[in-house]
Amino acid sequence: MKLSISKGHPVGEKVSECPCKIKAKNRLYNSSHEGFRGAPESPWLFYSLLPDTLQGLSEGNTLVRRCRLTEIYPPLEGPVSAGLQGGYSEDHFIRPENELQEILYMHIPDGYLSPQTCAVMYAAVVPFWYTAARKLKGALTSKTVPLLSIFSAFSFVIMMFNAPVPGGTTAHATGAVLMAIILGPWAAIIGVSSALFIQALFFGDGGILAFGANAFNIAVVIPLVGYWTYRLIARSAPMKSSRHWMGAAVGGYVGINAAALLAAVEFGLQPLLFHTANGTPLYCPYNLSQAIPAMMFAHLTVAGLAEAIVTAGVLVFLKKSMPEVLTGIAKEARI
Amino acid sequence: MKSWAKLFIGLVVLGFLVPIGLLASGTAWGEWGKDAFTQMIGYIPKGLERFSEIWHAPFHDYTVSRTGNHISYILSAFGGMALVLLITWGVGKILARKNTDRPNGK
Structure with a gap:
């Protein structure tokens, strides 16, 4: 957690009580105060937001909040403490450099995008669903339906494995590129959309209004971009060639980052429009x-790496222990 | 054993391993959300407040009531996977049935 605090003008205000309950690493929160500490053993410094904080909404690329130091806990001993506890207070500008990530996720919740944006995203994703259904209609067989289901369920469960991102947020792989490589991008569009639908409907992970946007970003962009990248690298190399796992890794990395960028643009256009x-x-x-730096930081580092590892790792595993999934079945399943 | 059956066992194993995914966050995600906006920018955007609770998911944040964090997450993983299997199986069957006149694909 990087924090840069610059002094504002001193204001005389009494120290208030701070019955904070929520602990989060080096932060404490309650409804009106926010505590920070530099190191695990150092005292908490509590700041409260000033009512005119809106005016300091943004300054350059960082959010700026106007805060006031209101309490130090535990109280400091000696003369320093006397000065601080005896009504010492000051305005501060706090720049939370990494905190944005904690609010912006790939799974867009309801309320973050305007209803108009949501409608546009539904309109954008429907042609892909339609095309995918038509393509599957021409290719799915009773042999490949179980694989479609299993890789869709894999996509659902792999998204539950959150990995830590420096700064306190989390990121996860989607399994979308893996599914696109094994069953074809059109099967992945249907499969990952289904996983996202269940996540939104039953688990509140991603919004209902925003489902079109999430499906477009995660279930269309990731499989298509990831698959194209994979094909570009693997070309028609034989299955034992290292081009396949390398292509899978790069495809995973590029695919998830393309989707993160798109989601960031969708977020970032909201205050403009x-x-x-x-x-x-x-x-x-x-x-x-x-929005773009906040989203891309988590995805260029952790999420991209996670998707690359899952895509290439599972592909290599299947090639070694269950080659029939990649050769026999996949040949007729790939669309 | 059929290959899809072996893959299915893999899913079951993953289902039991999901609590690993909780290590990173520690706290429930719900604590972020609207409160975080008050913390970050001092207000909650009006439209965001209006639409953010348009749908109440029964197991929000993968939480199953009256169970612990980890059990909740495992139950959610299996429930979610079952639902995804069901929905894709249904979609797959509908699409594949229309394909019976062309059993070899394409």
Whole structure:
């Protein structure tokens, strides 16, 4: 957690009580205060947001909050403590450099995108669903339906394995590129969309209004971009060639990052397009220059790597222990 | 053993391993969300507040009531996988049935 605090003008205000309950690493939160500490054993410094914090909404590429130091816990001993506890308070500008990631995820919840954006994204994804259904209709057989189901369920469960991203957020692989390589990108569109649908409907992971956007980003962009990248590298090399696992790894990495960028653009356009008369954002409040770095940091590092490992790892595993999935069945299943 | 049966066993193993995915976050995700906006920018955007609770998922954040964190997550994994298997099986069967006149594909 990087924090840069710059001093504002001193304001005289009494220290308030802070019955904080939620602990999160080096932060403590409650409804009105926020505590930080530099090291695990150092005291907590509590800041409260000032009511006019809106005016400090953004400065350059970082969010800026105007805060006031209100409490130190546990109280410091000696003269320093006396000064601080005796009504010492100051305005501070706090720049949370990594915190945005904790709010922006690949699975877009309802409310972050305007209903108009959601409608556009539904309109964008429907042709892909339609085409995918038509392609599958011409290729699915009773032999490949179980594989479609199993790889869709794999996509669902692999998304539950959250990996830590520096700064406190998490990221996960999607299994979408793997499915595209084994069963073809059109099967992956149907399969991953199904997994996303169950996540949204039953587990609140991704919104219902935003389902079109999530399906487009995760179930269409990841499989198509990932698969094309894989084909570009693997070309027509024999199955034992290392081009396949390398192509799978790069395909996974590129696919998930393409989707992250698209999601970031969808987030970042909201404050530009949808705001009140005085410019206050109605939906996602982060502009492009905030949303893109926040999303891309998590995906260029951890999520991209996770997708690359899952895609190449499972492909290599299947090639070694169950080659029939890749050769016999896949040949007729790949669309 | 058929290859899909072997893959199915792999899914069951993964289902029991999902608590590994909780190590990274530690806390439930629900604690972030709308409160985090108040913390970060001092207000909750109006439209966001209005639409964010348009749908109440029965097992929000993979939480099954009256069970612990890890058990919840495992139950969610198996329930979710079962639902995904069901829905894709259904879609697959419908699409494959229309394909019976062309059993060899394409």
